[in-house]
Amino acid sequence: MSETRTDRDAKTGRGAHSAATLSFSFDGRRLIGRDGDTVAASLLANGVTVCRETPVSGAPRAPYCLMGVCFECLVVIDGVGNRQGCMVPLRDGMTIETQHGRRQPEETQG
Amino acid sequence: MKPLTDIDQLAEHYDLAIVGAGPAGLSAAARASELGLAVLLVDENPAPGGQIYRSITTTPVSDRAVLGADYWRGRDIVARLKRSAAAYAARCTVWSIAPDVESDASPFEIGLSLDGRARLISAGQVILATGAQERPFPIPGWTLPGVMTAGAAQIALKSSAIVPKGRTVIAGCGPLLYLLAGQLAAAGAEIVAVLDTTPRRNWRAALAALPDFLRSPYLAKGLKLMAKARRSLRFLGGVTSLAVEGSDRLSAIRFERGGASESLACDTLLLHQGVIPSVNLSNAAGCAHDFDPVQHCWVPQLDDWFASSVPGIAIAGDGAGIGGAESAALRGEVAALDTARRLGRITIPERDDQAAPIRAALGRTLRGRRFLDLLYKPAAQFLAPIVDDTIICRCEEVTAGQVRDAAKRLGVTGPNQMKAFLRCGMGPCQGRLCGPTVVELIAEARGTTPAEVGYYRLRPPVKPVTLAELASLPQSEAAVKAVVR
Ligand SMILES: Cc1cc2nc3c(=O)[nH]c(=O)nc-3n(C[C@H](O)[C@@H](O)[C@H](O)COP(=O)(O)OP(=O)(O)OC[C@H]3O[C@@H](n4cnc5c(N)ncnc54)[C@H](O)[C@@H]3O)c2cc1C
Ligand code: FES
Numbered sequence: 001m002s003e004t005r006t007d008r009d010a011k012t013g014r015g016a017h018s019a020a021t022l023s024f025s026f027d028g029r030r031l032i033g034r035d036g037d038t039v040a041a042s043l044l045a046n047g048v049t050v051c052r053e054t055p056v057s058g059a060p061r062a063p064y065c066l067m068g069v070c071f072e073c074l075v076v077i078d079g080v081g082n083r084q085g086c087m088v089p090l091r092d093g094m095t096i097e098t099q100h101g102r103r104q105p106e107e108t109q110g
Numbered sequence: 111m112k113p114l115t116d117i118d119q120l121a122e123h124y125d126l127a128i129v130g131a132g133p134a135g136l137s138a139a140a141r142a143s144e145l146g147l148a149v150l151l152v153d154e155n156p157a158p159g160g161q162i163y164r165s166i167t168t169t170p171v172s173d174r175a176v177l178g179a180d181y182w183r184g185r186d187i188v189a190r191l192k193r194s195a196a197a198y199a200a201r202c203t204v205w206s207i208a209p210d211v212e213s214d215a216s217p218f219e220i221g222l223s224l225d226g227r228a229r230l231i232s233a234g235q236v237i238l239a240t241g242a243q244e245r246p247f248p249i250p251g252w253t254l255p256g257v258m259t260a261g262a263a264q265i266a267l268k269s270s271a272i273v274p275k276g277r278t279v280i281a282g283c284g285p286l287l288y289l290l291a292g293q294l295a296a297a298g299a300e301i302v303a304v305l306d307t308t309p310r311r312n313w314r315a316a317l318a319a320l321p322d323f324l325r326s327p328y329l330a331k332g333l334k335l336m337a338k339a340r341r342s343l344r345f346l347g348g349v350t351s352l353a354v355e356g357s358d359r360l361s362a363i364r365f366e367r368g369g370a371s372e373s374l375a376c377d378t379l380l381l382h383q384g385v386i387p388s389v390n391l392s393n394a395a396g397c398a399h400d401f402d403p404v405q406h407c408w409v410p411q412l413d414d415w416f417a418s419s420v421p422g423i424a425i426a427g428d429g430a431g432i433g434g435a436e437s438a439a440l441r442g443e444v445a446a447l448d449t450a451r452r453l454g455r456i457t458i459p460e461r462d463d464q465a466a467p468i469r470a471a472l473g474r475t476l477r478g479r480r481f482l483d484l485l486y487k488p489a490a491q492f493l494a495p496i497v498d499d500t501i502i503c504r505c506e507e508v509t510a511g512q513v514r515d516a517a518k519r520l521g522v523t524g525p526n527q528m529k530a531f532l533r534c535g536m537g538p539c540q541g542r543l544c545g546p547t548v549v550e551l552i553a554e555a556r557g558t559t560p561a562e563v564g565y566y567r568l569r570p571p572v573k574p575v576t577l578a579e580l581a582s583l584p585q586s587e588a589a590v591k592a593v594v595r
Contacts, residue, residue: 036168041269054507056506059253064258066262067161067261067265070504070543082538089201
C-alpha cells in the first residue's frame with residue numbers, strides 16, 4: 001500500500017495488511033485511497049495538508065480530531081458542501097474539493 | 111444481530127434505542143436483547159467498537175503487538191452482539207431525542223440520518239452510550255495544519271493503519287498519553303519527544319488517593335506501559351507552557367520547562383489532555399448535568415442504575431463519567447438490566463440478582479480512578495489559556511482574550527450569553543471544542559467556579575442535518591417540532 005500513497009504527511013504503519021485501492025480526486029488531482037478509509041484519513045495519507053479555509057478569516061485548516069467532534073475536516077464531496085470528511089467512507093470515483101469558507105449555494109444537494 | 115444498512119429497514123418502534131456502539135452500547139444491546147427486548151443499536155461510525163475498539167472488525171493492522179492485548183479484547187464484545195438478536199445500524203447518526211408528543215405508548219421520538227436520508231422512529235426507552243471526547247487543549251497556533259489530537263492519530267492507526275510521517279511530538283498529560291505514544295511508536299511513527307505537562311504539584315493531592323490506586327487492576331498495567339514508553343521514548347516532564355510555531359503550517363513547538371524556553375522542530379504535533387464525557391446529546395435531550403470537580407468536567411446526574419433526570423433515558427459508559435473501557439461495558443449491562451425492569455420484563459429482585467456480580471466487578475474497575483483524575487488534572491494555564499490571541503472557538507475564531515474581555519468588562523456571566531456576544535459555540539461543532547474552555551475562562555475572569563458558570567444550553571439537531579434530509583421527513587407535528595424547536 002505505501003507505494004500508492006504520496007507518503008508526505010502520513011505513512012502506512014508497520015504490520016498493516018493491504019486492501020483494495022480506490023481512485024478519487026481532490027481539487028482535480030487524482031489520488032489513490034484504501035477501501036475502508038474515511039475521506040479525511042485518505043486525504044492525510046495522501047499528504048493533503050489543508051482541506052478547508054475558515055469562513056471568518058480564510059485561515060487554512062486540516063482534520064484535527066478524526067472522530068466527528070471538531071468539524072475541521074469539512075469538505076465538498078460530489079458537489080455537496082459541509083460534509084464531515086472523517087465520518088464519510090471513501091468511495092471509488094469520489095470528487096472531493098476544498099471547502100472555501102461557508103457552504104456555497106451551488107454546493108447544495110440538487 | 112440484524113445489520114441494517116438502509117434507513118428504510120429500521121422499524122417504526124423499538125423497546126430500547128441505544129446510541130453508540132462502544133463497549134457500553136455493545137454490552138447494553140447484547141444484555142437487553144438477551145432479556146428479550148427489541149433493541150436498536152446505532153452508531154455513526156462504519157463499524158462497531160467505539161473509541162477503544164475502533165475498527166476492531168475491519169482494522170488493517172494485523173500485527174497484534176502494535177495495538178496491544180486490550181484492543182483485541184473488543185472482538186469478544188462484538189461477537190456477543192453478533193450472537194444476539196439486536197438490530198444494529200452503522201453510519202447512522204442520532205441528531206435528536208425528544209419526548210414523543212403524539213404517542214402515550216412510546217415516550218421517545220428519535221431523529222436519525224443514514225446515507226443522507228433522515229427518519230424519525232419511536233422507542234420506549236433510551237440508553238445513551240456516546241462515550242468521551244478529548245479534552246480541548248487550546249494553545250497558541252493549535253489551529254495550524256500539522257496539529258492534531260493524539261486520539262486522531264490513534265484513530266488513523268486503528269482504522270487505516272497510517273501513522274504521521276516525519277518528526278512527531280506528543281504533548282499533554284493523562285493516563286492515555288503513554289498508551290498512545292507507545293502504540294504510535296510501535297507502528298513506526300518517529301516520535302522525537304513526549305512533552306509531559308502533568309503539574310508536579312498534582313502529586314500532593316493525588317497521594318491521598320494512592321492507597322486505593324495501589325489495589326487497582328490498572329496499576330501493574332499502567333506502570334508497565336509507562337516504563338516501556340519512558341524507556342524507548344524521550345520524555346520531557348514539567349512542561350509549563352506550549353505554543354505552536356509556523357505560518358501556514360506547524361514548523362516547531364516552543365515550550366517552557368524549569369523556567370527556560372526551548373523550541374523543537376517537528377512535522378506533526380499531537381495534543382492530548384485526557385478525555386471528558388461527550389455531553390452534547392444528553393444535554394440537548396434535557397438531562398441535567400453537574401460539574402465534577404475531581405474529573406474536572408460536566409457529567410450527567412445519574413442514579414445507581416445510570417438513569418438520568420429524564421425518565422426513560424439512561425446514560426452508560428464514559429458518557430456517564432470517565433471510567434475506562436471495562437467499566438463502560440459493565441455500566442452498559444447495569445443500565446440494560448434496569449431498562450428491562452422498567453419495561454416490566456424482569457422484576458426488581460431479578461434485576462438486583464443479576465446486577466450484583468456486575469456491580470462488584472464495576473467497583474473493582476473504578477478503584478483507583480480518583481488517583482488518576484487528581485494526578486492528571488490539567489494545569490490551570492491549559493484549561494484557561496493565558497495568551498489572549500489563543501483561538502478557543504475554532505469554528506467562529508473567537509480568542510481567549512475576547513472571552514476574558516467580555517466576561518470582565520461587559521460583565522457576561524455565562525456561556526449562553528457569551529454566545530450572543532461573540533458567536534462562540536455557534537459554529538458547526540456546537541461548542542464541543544470551545545464549551546469547556548469558555549466556562550473556565552468565565553470562571554477565572556469572574557473569580558467563580560465552572561459549576562457556578564454553567565454550560566451551553568444545547569438544542570437538537572446535535573449534528574448538522576441537511577435541508578434535503580429534513581425535507582424527506584414525514585410532516586407530522588413531531589417532525590415539525592424537531593426542526594423548529
Ligand atoms: C479518541 C479517544 C481514544 C481512546 N482510546 C482509548 C484506548 O486506546 N484505550 C482505552 O482504554 N481507552 C481509550 N479511550 C477512552 C475510551 O473512550 C474508553 O474508555 C471507551 O471507549 C469508552 O466506551 P464507551 O462505550 O463509553 O464509548 P465509546 O467507545 O467512545 O463509544 C461511543 C460511540 O458512540 C458513537 N456516537 C456518539 N454520538 C453519536 C450520535 N449522536 N449518533 C450516533 N453515534 C454516536 C460514537 O461514534 C462512538 O462509536 C479513548 C477515548 C478517546 C476519546
Ligand atoms: S476531524 Fe474533527 S470532525 Fe472530522
